[in-house]
Amino acid sequence: MTSMAYEPGTPSAAGRVLDSPWLSFALRRGARFLVSWWVLVTAAFLMLHLVPGDPVRAALGMDAPAALVESRRESLGLDDPLVTQYVSYLRNLLAGDLGISLGSGERVSALVGGRLGATVQLAVLAFAVAAAVAVPLGVVMAVATRGGRRRGTELTFAAGSVLAGAIPEFLLAVGLVYVFAVNLAWFPVAGAATPSSFVLPVLALAVAPAAILARIVRVEMLAVLGADYVRTARAKRLPARRIYLRHALPNALTATLTVGGLILTTMVAGTVLVENVFAWPGLGSRIVQSITAKDYPVVQAIILIYGGLVLLVNLLVDVTLALLDPRSTIREA
Template identity: 45%
Template structure:
């Protein structure tokens, strides 16, 4: 005699729905396929928003590019000819479609100031910004993660209260100092006062030291505090107590059990920090006369160089988006649950 399906028609219907969802996921390439589609959609949406924002916000900058290019003593006819040559006498809609059409051809336009292609300006400056930002994030992780983990271990269970208070006080103070203020103080101390390092430029290898320090100090404090807090929570979990009860070496316990449980939060925060580093580099590069995209965009703003401003902002925005996507990918590799709702548990 055939046994009835356990749970009745409702259970059978649920099983059918789950089977259909599983087949749909397989057609989409499984959880990784759905993950890739979501991230690709996010990149495309970010690109559209960046294009709209970069186009609309630039004309709000006070001043007329044609007047800046013409210089003092130019006649109204001269200014009008320059405006016509630059396409500034067209309506915003016409200018936007021309801008979008150029982007589809991977053309960021020509600089108002130099007449050269914006892509060449970005290509010349980008390596300096990339070097600064990438070295900074590696240094941040290399210092903040061990420091936060070490303080959490040393203060576990209320021990070494002085260290806990001192760590929070020092990191809280340096985190509150704006990066441009920190950069100015570093120049005053190490370039002017002690004369150990150059105050700016990129003429020597040591010239990058002060910009890096100014860029890294605030994020180190932020990431270190997060790692210390997350590690303190993990250290009080039952499985850590069990590991201690088995008398496993403390270093092995920390590296094998504590660190992996704080790495997800750390990587997520680090991705956001690296994306923010691209923006912070704009300020730091101008404080230290570092010839990267940050210095380039400020120079473009002063001369009302619309194509260069748009090109640099667009590139920085896309880089920030790609950084977040790469961090999400790393987190998904570490823990497949980060693939999202499409993951078949």
């Protein structure tokens, strides 16, 4: 039997793995995610202790018996030193325990767990609708107006997209309820009992992002259509559909994806107002109820969930960009 001799100048398999740009990228992104998450958790923890006065007394009311207030403070561990409370908070959080409600004494995870799905479902559906409208519209407008053609169409699109993008979700939601739910009675006013209940909340969340994203897609598509490789594809007399969809669109969507990720994070936050207009059974309506009732552990938990969703979306966007354009993304990371 013959054995392969190891040459001193040849890197080992372990060395090649450690020198991999993908591993370096993953470690940097993972470290950034963990640091951001730790800052978010620490800020949420301190929120309960920065509230003026006694948060337990504020949540239970001024007429609550002193024994009940003291019992609730003891169950929450608020009489312990701050460092002890912080360590206990981190330990419980890692175990999936979000704390105890100041008002009802129930587990916060039970109060908010069932509402997370409704909020995520609403945000994802709205983003899907926005992207399904914005990408084709932006591509069509770029093709139709490239080279300064159809100035009237370009001005109409610009004015309409600016107007649609400037309408606040809350105001649009109220208008949709008044027209389509109250006057025309086409859709339910509130709740999420039937598929038709999704139409108005999804539209309220999707209109402004769709308008903004369509403008971004058009600008990026115009830049790509002027690139040398697109002109070369035209010189080869390739079909227009192949040029636009196979050569131009993937490159235009690379930059659009970054903006799309930012839009998705704002849509997650925008669900707070829209959910309250439509009495949607999600986290947005729950956090408003908890703020009104001064139930700060519930507010803490929902802030953590919203912040975690934003961080997760940003991480997924970074990974997707790296997969689409590995050389530039990993080098710039």
